[in-house]
Amino acid sequence: MSRTLHQALDDAARDELGPLDLLALAAGARATHHRRVDKQKAAGVALVALVVLLTTLVPGWTVLRHVAVPATGSGAGAGGGVHGYPVRIGWQWPVLDLPAKPGPLAAVLSGAGAVGNDWWAVRADGHRWRLHLSVYAGDRPALSLDGTRLAYLAADSNTLVVGHLDTGRTIQLRRIGVDSTPPVAAGITIGVQGQSPKFWSPDGRFLLTLGGSVGGTARGAVVIDTTTGAARLVGRDVLPAGWLPDGRTLVTFSATSVQDPNPNPEIVTGITRYTGATVRIVNLTGHIKRVVRVTPREAWPVESTLPGQWTPSVSPDGRQLLMKIDTRSGALLQRFSVADGHQIGRSVPLVNAYDVCSSSWVDGHTVSVVTTTGSLDTARLSINLRSGASRTTTVVDPHLGSRCIELAQHAAAGRAYGGGLWGTSTSWLSWRWRQWIVMPLLALLALRGLILLLKRWRSTRQSRSPGSTSAATSSNTSGSPA
């Protein structure tokens, strides 16, 4: 009888294979499946862990670097001072309190509401620490030029505190404190006015700020010797503007104005029109060495705002005085000769500056200006006063609610740190990319976990129901041909 090849192949296979342990085959398949699932789960967990680690540690990379490398790796110069600034100040976890000895800092950064007491200390590579529990509400901490000293009014004692960031030494100047909020702490003889700039002398010994004798009426520029705690009023009714390079001569400033008659005297008695300013060169005892009359090349527009305490600052070489004039059409930067008061160069308008927090010198022709745009992006701009060209040097995550960055002068003149992929972009994604990677991954992981739990629950329920397994346990060792 003739047979087909199909039958012959089937017979040959049956003959070769003989009896089969099919339960073992099924059990082996299940075991292989479970091993594969376990591997996939482990790989998934490892992947998520890796992503979480990367997304948390990359911005916190500075934490590792701080531990692993000398201070020079985070923007500190060989001489111990800071020599660089951060390009991006953004999300960080965790944010700890400022330690006693963090090394030189590049900046202090205000938190939500610059007049509040929310402040962060920022290293050159962008690493942040909290300062806000320490600083008196309304005060503005100040870094020395090299970033190694931090002066602020302490919230707990209402006294001036100077932290030596390179040595960890903290000095509380018990005779100098807050003058505006009674009751004044006992023993305080010189009060520092809140919301006033503090100019460090180039050698980091003296502070020039705004204040006066407690209980007295005289207010003006005050010089504080941070090594002894001695303080002296060096000019009445003037604003501090900075130091000359010798560190023993300082510059004060006072605006001059006239009252123009108002066309509606019933409503307003007069309009203040600023005509110029008087600059005084003063020594540490308050002796006036020279008085210079500052006059703009073109008269400042009516209704300009000039005499804010944040306005004037002296260039590092002591030759120029920077002033910011707020006009109805926007802010202008102007510079004047300290020697004779004439305006140097042209006025530089600040475009798209919704708010200007501070302005300081970087070098003889470049200033650093912190502005907030209409979209509430706070950024530090480097502006060349000769050409008027500006570039963004530091951007701050809007989520921090910051409106001001106070940079140590040497930091502003140093190199840029960080920036990475996003540079100075202020796009939403540049600040929120971690959330767009980490959160979806966590959500997927949670969903996967829920599905696994549901499957396990259903499997358990099925296995407990009577008669559910009776049909599946028989073994067939012969089977039928395919």
Added chain:
Amino acid sequence: MDGFEAFVAARGPALLRTAWLLTGDRQFAEDVVQEALSRVVGRWGRLVRGGDPEAYVRRAVYNAVVDRSRRRSSSEVATGGVADADGRAPDGADEVLSRLTLQQALARLTDRQRQVLVLRFYEDLGETRTAELMGCSAGTVKSQTAHALRRLRELAPELAETFGREGFTTPTEVRR
């Protein structure tokens, strides 16, 4: 238990036979089938609801075998005819002898020849489906089938007498 064990008990032998015929290696056949089953056990309920879990498993077996043969050198194993049985075998022993002869002849085919024979004559797949599984054209399947049958006749001429010549003819196109 969700019917998976019952399926293995019922269809496992057929799957193993197919795998062995495709590979000629019992251990590898068992590994291939177990691996294919492990890939369906996690979604067994869904496959059962889909209607035809065996098709999925067979497909996995075919793919695993074809993948392995692609990785291996596809050179033909040692050639040469099977030694003729010495004298005429007694009735009843003919069947055993022919199975042994077929096993030896299959072992001497190349992987591709073996696979094309099994897929076409044992699994009754059409040329198109076989070509799809083997990753080649239908024309190649046709020529490989002709080569394999010719080779089988050369290696085991007595099989043609045992099974009849129609057993060595190419089946009509059947789609599975």
